[in-house]
Amino acid sequence: MEVEQKYNILLDPLPEEWKGYPIDSDFQTGILIQMALSDRELSPEEQIYSSIDLLFPETQPPVEEALDAIIWFLYGWYTDNLQKAKEDKTTVTDWQVDQWRIWVAFKHQYRIDLNQEKVHFWAFMALLSNLEECSYTRVADIRGKKLTGKMSVEERAAYIRAKAIYALDSKPQAAEYTDEEKQKIDAFDERKRKAAAKKKALEAFQELTGE
Incomplete structure (x- = not known):
């Protein structure tokens, strides 16, 4: 209709x-x-x-x-x-799952406490759909993001992991990779692990030396 x-x-x-x-x-x-x-x-x-x-x-x-x-x-x-x-049948918002993200966004950007104030539904939806970047909009963007062949392996892997974290379905669809893509993803993860370990070691050294 x-x-x-x-x-x-x-x-x-x-x-x-x-x-x-x-x-x-x-x-x-x-x-x-x-x-x-x-x-x-x-x-x-x-x-x-x-x-x-x-x-x-x-x-x-x-x-x-x-x-x-x-x-x-x-x-x-x-x-x-x-x-x-x-x-577009993709669901990007769940009122239960996203309650705190939405509440904080309205409190921070509009100074509206949705737990206390009355807001007309149409005004609420207009404000919600025009929020500046925040945790809610980032999560909604991740859920709605279309995975394309133009993405790098690393970018695609990062989005798939993020989609799994913020998925609204109980069983998020598993991603399929070629052996070559799996090797690249493993190598990317290993680089991230080594970088994190190096950063942690540097912080520990600086704490000991007082630098």
Whole structure:
């Protein structure tokens, strides 16, 4: 379903209702709806009705209209090509796994304590998607990074290791290497190990000599 791009933050107040039905516009509501819709322990019906209850805590529209409202609430803020964005199935954010990275980023860059302040979901998503480089954006970039043949063996190996660390799937896909690539990776790891050992020895020497 296409989301009509009619809203403009430069011209319009942030919405607090949908077609006359009051909504809970808080960012936590948006997060909880996304978590409900991706919860594999819930049936599709439970996912839908949980989301409706979250968005409309008071009077609720008919179910079919409420489904349109949920899509509008989740994506109405997005102004780029939504269809193209949906084609990329890579998940780069997990609200549970990334909670501290996101909280720290908002506290540091926007002076917003997400544990204390109310923020409209659309404003939250806009701020989240425009964060300057931080631990959250770096991790998200690693998860979304496409491995290409143009990468060096060392760069590819580094990304694969990082992807394994920050993977959101329980079983990250194992990388396949040729024997030559494995030898180069082993040699690269050995150089890193020797460099670390040399640095440690130098630090110990400097501590003993007082230099």
